[in-house]
Amino acid sequence: MIAAISLPLDRAGVGWLVTAVAGTVALMVSAIVPARPLPTTPEPLVKRPAAKPRPDRYGWAAATVALLAVGTFRSAGWLFALCLVMATLTGALALAGGGSMRAIAAGFTMPPIAAFRSVRWLGTGAARLRGRAEAAANVRVAATVAVSIALLTVFGALFASADAAFSEALSHLAPAVSAPTVVRWVFVFVVAGLALGGAAFLRAAPPDLTGLDGTEGRKVARFEWAVPLGLLVLLFACFVAVQLAVLFGGNRHVLETDGLTYAQYARGGFWQLSFVTALTLVVLAGAARWAPREKPADRLLLRIVLGTLAGLTLIIVGSALHRMNLYADTYGLTRLRLLVACCEAWFGLVLVLVLVAGLRIRAPWLPRVAIAAGVLALLGLAAANPDRLIAEHNIEQARTVDVRYLGTLSPDAVPGLADLDPARRDCLLAEFANQLRSNPDDWRGWNLGRDEARKIIVRDLSSWPTLCP
Incomplete structure (x- = not known):
């Protein structure tokens, strides 16, 4: 539900970090809360010991959250896309593990498969929870949700009409409900539900990949x-x-x-x-x-x-x-x-x-250390702000600056335009201002790079240029 509300599909933003943290917390809670079988459930014939994840699994989970957090600070879409792809690998390592390249490749394919295998598993669990709740008390969930929404809608509308500041804040928080918005909510809810269900499935029954960790094959002369x-x-x-x-x-x-x-x-x-x-x-x-x-x-x-x-x-x-x-x-x-x-x-x-x-x-540590080095390199590149580095490097050259190419960079490059001559800088700032104005951010898509770019444009762009080179 949090993913459906907060995840922006068209840009990098803080919603990706919110979704990653919410999913991590959900998995942690599911691991902490003990299982309580129904009184009618028969005693299992075989009891397996609880699987204890290796310490490096927590490091891969933290790396996954850190990679998705890049979208909160950098607006470069190409950089966040690379982080998103790398996050799928680190997430698979956190859930399935693996030491050798064969085991890592096998573990990488397991979360998508586990996502679909978890549908029946989650359905069984939901039925058990519903039966337990009905046995404990006759709780009418639909009526409770309907009353809650009605109260929030009525009192929210009254507060919004009473205060302009609250109305503006509410307009940024509450999205405009339309058919495309509802479709997006449903789509993200289904995808996030499958992803979280697959992650919980692998956490509850982690695969044994030790048979694939052998790095030695048939020897040759x-x-x-x-x-x-x-x-x-x-x-x-x-x-x-x-x-x-x-x-x-x-x-x-x-x-x-x-x-x-x-x-x-x-x-x-x-x-x-x-x-x-x-x-x-x-x-x-x-x-x-x-x-x-x-x-x-x-x-x-x-x-x-x-x-x-x-x-x-x-x-x-x-x-x-x-x-x-x-x-x-x-x-x-x-x-x-x-x-x-x-x-x-x-x-x-x-x-x-x-x-x-x-x-x-x-x-046997080499594949994981190599992947970890790649993750650190990607996070280091994000911390260095590559689009700003490109702008500063090209402007510092004594040769002609390709202003047209600088205009294709993301708003992360705006702070790096300080040393450009005023005429061309105003043209680039105006171009970035048009991009930001045509694609406004709500709280889901808030991004530090775009926010800083807007502040610099408001501060330094005193007049709109009429002629650009």
């Missing part, structure tokens, strides 16, 4: 894995050694190469090197799973080959980040460039974790 990976290491080493000028030559390499532009140097090489990094992580995961490690010689060879490959890949990560930094300094920063650079930096961190895991060969 030493020759079968060492030769391909050894050749790959040689290829990486030759690339890093021979193309050192291409990797880190910077301005000098671009200027000395005929027909090579900054765009060709930075943009072209970055995507290839990023794909190389991602593909190398897959190769490392496969080698760690199928390479034998029973003998000391096998373990030593595994450390040398995989460690060298991971180290060379780290150099390639540095090259890719260098190329993107040069490209951003030359042509400006965009959302895609910033996001992909953050992904490349996360790849580098995962490679460092792979090197640390190679000390003991076996590292």
